Each structure stands twice: as C-alpha cells, then as structure tokens.
Amino acid sequence: MPVCPHFIAGQCRSCQWLEMPYSQQLDEKKAHLVQQLVGLDLSQLEWLPTYPSAQQGFRNKAKMVVSGSVERPILGILSNPNDPQSAVDLSDCLLYPSHFAHIFHQLKIFIGRAGLVPYHITKRKGELKYILLTESQINGTLMLRFVLRSTAKLALIQRELPLLLANLPQIKVVSLNIQPKHAAILEGEEEIFLTEQKQLEENFNQIPLFIRPQGFFQTNPKVAESLYGTAQQWIKNLPISNIWDLFCGVGGFGLHCAAILQEKGRNVQLTGIEISPSAIASASSSAEKLGLTQVKFQSLDAANFALVQNERPDLLIVNPPRRGIGKELAQFLNKLQPHFILYSSCNAVSMGKDLRELSRYQAQKIQLFDMFPHTAHYEVLIFLKRIDDKFK
Structure with missing residues (x-):
C-alpha cells in the first residue's frame, strides 16, 4: 500500500x-x-x-487549489474550504505520476513571475483560483488550465508563457478559464486559449479520443x-x-x-x-x-x-x-x-x-x-x- x-x-x-x-x-x-x-x-x-x-500514479488529471502567496504558492487542497491557513501542498501526491512533481515546481515559479496572486476566500482578493493539469497517456503531452477571477493578468501570463513552455515543452494546450463568482464553482463559461492547439489526443484500444477544456474525461x-x-x-x-x-x-x-x-x-x-x-x-x-x-x-x-x-x-x-x-x-x-x-x-x-x-x-x-x-x-x-x- x-x-x-x-x-x-x-x-x-x-x-x-x-x-x-x-x-x-x-x-x-x-x-x-x-x-x-x-x-x-x-x-x-x-x-x-x-x-x-x-x-498509485494512476491519475491523468490534477485539480489543484492555489493558495499561499504569490512568492510561495501552495498547490493542493484547503482542508477547511473557508480557511486559507488550512492549505496542504499536494505536489507530491502519490495518486499522480511521479513526474508531475517537477511540473508543479515549474508552475510555482511561473505563478511568481506572472504575479498571479492566489485567490483569498475570506478577503475575496487575488486572481488565481485553481490549476488544472491533464496528461495524455499515449504521448505524455499536457493540457494546462488556469482558473482565474478575471482577465487582469492576461498580458503578464502571455509575457511569461514562452519561458514556461521552453522549460516544459510537453505542454501543448494552455488556456485561461474565467470564473468571477465567489462560490464553490470549479470553472466558468469563458475559456481563453493561449496556444494554437486546443485539445490533446488520447487513444484507447486503437480508438482516437480527444481531451478538451470543459469536457469530461475519465481520470x-x-x-x-x-x-x-x-x-x-x-x-x-x-x-x-x-x-x-x-x-x-x-x-x-x-x-x-x-x-x-x-x-x-x-x-x-x-x-x-x-x-x-x-x-x-x-x-x-x-x-x-x-x-x-x-x-x-x-x-x-x-x-x-x-x-x-x-x-x-x-x-x-x-x-x-x-x-x-x-x-x-x-x-x-x-x-x-x-x-x-x-x-x-x-x-x-x-x-x-x-x-x-x-x-x-x-x-x-x-x-x-x-x-x-x-x-x-x-x-x-x-x-x-x-x-x-x-x-x-
């Protein structure tokens, strides 16, 4: 076990x-x-x-609550959803493939460089709510989604994105999901793609399948x-x-x-x-x-x-x-x-x-x-x- x-x-x-x-x-x-x-x-x-x-290592998708500070972001969960101080960093969660830990480390650096202040539930301040990461099992390519309160940081994200993609070339799809509500809702309706590619290809039993934002796919x-x-x-x-x-x-x-x-x-x-x-x-x-x-x-x-x-x-x-x-x-x-x-x-x-x-x-x-x-x-x-x- x-x-x-x-x-x-x-x-x-x-x-x-x-x-x-x-x-x-x-x-x-x-x-x-x-x-x-x-x-x-x-x-x-x-x-x-x-x-x-x-x-262990069986999940192809990570849904990470972002908390902490912009200098020291925490990716994981809030053991008490209404208390940012209850944050638990799950970058090393055993349910994810082991190489996800390196990806999360790079994403923390990116969060600081792009000035993505984690959303503070009680203060209702900040921008970044979640990071959603999905991997294709056939080729290891990744889809990365940032769930944000608004588009205020779009220009900074676009400025810093080339360096992130250079460090993590397996990321092929990047998007921003805008979720402005102060509610326990994972994602909003608006999706802004920052890459030309908009879906990951998967393959089960020689049947091609595609993973896109806001589309359910088994984990x-x-x-x-x-x-x-x-x-x-x-x-x-x-x-x-x-x-x-x-x-x-x-x-x-x-x-x-x-x-x-x-x-x-x-x-x-x-x-x-x-x-x-x-x-x-x-x-x-x-x-x-x-x-x-x-x-x-x-x-x-x-x-x-x-x-x-x-x-x-x-x-x-x-x-x-x-x-x-x-x-x-x-x-x-x-x-x-x-x-x-x-x-x-x-x-x-x-x-x-x-x-x-x-x-x-x-x-x-x-x-x-x-x-x-x-x-x-x-x-x-x-x-x-x-x-x-x-x-x-």
Whole structure:
C-alpha cells in the first residue's frame, strides 16, 4: 500500500480507505454492488471478475487549489474550504505520476513571475483560483488550465508563457478559464486559449479520443480503457445497426461499439447526446478520424432528446451522472424497447433504482471496474437484454 505522509499527518483524507488492504477494498466494493441488486432477477447474470487499478500514479488529471502567496504558492487542497491557513501542498501526491512533481515546481515559479496572486476566500482578493493539469497517456503531452477571477493578468501570463513552455515543452494546450463568482464553482463559461492547439489526443484500444477544456474525461485511463474495451467486446457479435449513446461525453462508449461493428461489415448509425458542447466537439473529431460517416453527435440534454424520439435503437448506451437516468427516462425506455442496453454507472445506488424501473429488461453481464482506488467509489458496467427479445 502507498505510504502517504499527508494521510498519516491527518492533512488529507481524500483516500479514505488508504489503510485498508487493497484486496479488502475490492471485496467491500463488490459487496456494496451486490447489495444494490437485491430483489432483481439475476438468474441469467454473469459476473465477470473485478478489474483492479494500479494503487498509485494512476491519475491523468490534477485539480489543484492555489493558495499561499504569490512568492510561495501552495498547490493542493484547503482542508477547511473557508480557511486559507488550512492549505496542504499536494505536489507530491502519490495518486499522480511521479513526474508531475517537477511540473508543479515549474508552475510555482511561473505563478511568481506572472504575479498571479492566489485567490483569498475570506478577503475575496487575488486572481488565481485553481490549476488544472491533464496528461495524455499515449504521448505524455499536457493540457494546462488556469482558473482565474478575471482577465487582469492576461498580458503578464502571455509575457511569461514562452519561458514556461521552453522549460516544459510537453505542454501543448494552455488556456485561461474565467470564473468571477465567489462560490464553490470549479470553472466558468469563458475559456481563453493561449496556444494554437486546443485539445490533446488520447487513444484507447486503437480508438482516437480527444481531451478538451470543459469536457469530461475519465481520470484513470488504464481502467477506462478496459471499461470501453469490455463494452465493445460484449456487443460485437450482436445484430446492431442503430446505436444511441446518451450522456456520451467524448464518445468513448459509442465510438468503441460503432467501430467494432463497422469492422465486422455492419452498416451502423450512431447518435451521441451530451450537454457539453466541448465534449461533443471532441467526439465529432474522433468520429471523423475513425472514418465513421453515419454518426451524429449533438449537444443536448440526453433525457429530453430521448423522450421525444419515435425511432427505436437496437442498442442504447447510458453513462449518466451520479443521479442516474431517473424514473421518467427508465419508464420511457420500457416503452421504447431497444433490444439491448449498456448501462455504465459511477453510482451503483442510483443504478440499482434505475434497474428496478427497467422492468422490461433482464441483466445478462456485469463487471466492476475500480476507477477510484482507496475510496468507496467505483464504476460498474452492466449489459441488459429485453426480456421477450429473440436475439441472444
């Protein structure tokens, strides 16, 4: 198990289960998942082995609260969100790749040179609120975002940026996100790019994906790659020609499924729905690079889209936020009756409630993916088939 000095000192408890043996963590998560399925017909359900994670260095993204002073910035967390004196520097956090520590050191120097005064919560003064750093696993390139209260320091940032990029040439995307509100909101609507490149390329299972600001992307790429690959394998031999991917994000699930079916000579239509325009832009780039022509990604509310459709997809993919798909959409799906449903969830409690509403469907396969080691959180993928469906 990783030995974390911040956990031992009681400074950071984000990894609540750090002292629990990893095998026990996986057992606890499996037991919790089983509990959420009590009362469902599991007579046809195949349980696949839990997919584990590396225990440290697995995150591709760091979200760092900036505190301290401009001369001595602190990148990490506030153990008390309303007390800047409770700052804990997590530049050496074991969840990040070890080389992130050098990057954070360079960013602290940059903060001083650009005069980016950390935002002081109680005084409501200062400019720099967060630093967001994301890395592509295929080539090690980085996206760097500064969350600022205003554009007041834009000229100074532009002046100092060339030196930062010379010291850290792996940084390919830099942007400023403007979040002027005094509220616990990570980012604002305005994004100002300071580099010509605006996205990072990623690749899971030979499927190109793109990471952009304000677009959700899984933070544990190795486990996410297995999650998408598993979905692809589960559906590759099924008679599918029309796919809906609701809450599609950057299109990981839908693109994996459409690509494998096209490989097998199927004429597949894919419709992806996601509220984030940034994520939709990424998904569209991926489809173009894959040469998928019968694909339509749209920036819409997923539930609102589905509830007004008349056509029926063969395969419906849902990867909802923690609240799940909800009773209204679940009951609509009972009436719409797609042949198959792939449901990916980061909250098994809401998923269990949704499965009880999906009364026309029976669970066929399930697998737990440990996306978030040392916490109670996990991802789960379940495959459902319409009860009276003739397809096997």
